[in-house]
Amino acid sequence: MKHFVFILALLLLCACDDLKVKKTSTEAILNEELKSFKWNEVDEYPTFSSCEFSSTQQDNKLCFEQTLSAVILERLQAERIIVNHDVLDTILIKFKISDLGDLSLLHFEVDSLTQAEIPNIKFLITSSLDSLPVIEPAIKRGQKVNSEFTLPIIIKVN
Template sequence: MKNYFLLLIVFLSITSCQKAKKELPDAQELLRKELHTIDWTKVDSYPTFEACDSLKDTEENKKCFFEKLFTELTLQLKNDSLLQTLPIKEIDTLNILVTVYPDAHIKFSLSKKDSLPLNTEIDRILQAKESTFKGIHPATKRGVPVKTQFVLPVFLK
């Protein structure tokens, strides 16, 4: 009886070890599956100003960023003496392409859909305004800072 019991234990231990052995998944296959599950068109957190950092809700933070950026840029462009001298009196709105880079600097340029007669002059004015926007934190995707772009309409009148 002892021999049968010992033989049963040996048999169970051999078969249980084979079931416990599992194949490791292929790293490339896991990476491919993970890359297909990521939505590359959306970010986890939007760019933000330091003044908006205290807001915990993502939507409130996004709203704060866009309101502050719109207000500051509109005010600066309305008060810009060089822009006032340009013959663009018939233009009431500028569509500005805003790019926030992962290293936290911002770039302004006219949206390509705007075909204004003085594009280069307006672009120079916008580039001069870039240095006044400090304290911006870039958007993040899975904890990594990423580049974001959006078009911001600025009303001049």
């Protein structure tokens, strides 16, 4: 019986070491979280109210890009653009959408030949942005965040 009590006491002492709780500081937790945080991705892309029916994140992104392209294209088609030579070019437009849903143009990349043929192309595109519907900003971890993206616009004028 003495041996049994001795062995039981020894097992309890050894088991107590396994029950020690490791303390983790909030800084360590934050550092671990920051390592796993994907800064270049959002949980939900910016969206227009007409795109809220989309079921997946990719559908929302596609709907947003198509709606934005359609608004720009509609404005360009409403203008009478006269050129001396045929124009077939891809314009890259870099946008920023603030956490309040405000869209701003960051960078506009257009070929010099297209710029020469259509000198007011930048004005036409930026003025088309005034008629955009309300934009819901991107969401990351439940918070509205700023987001940036590049949209290619194909210009074809004969």
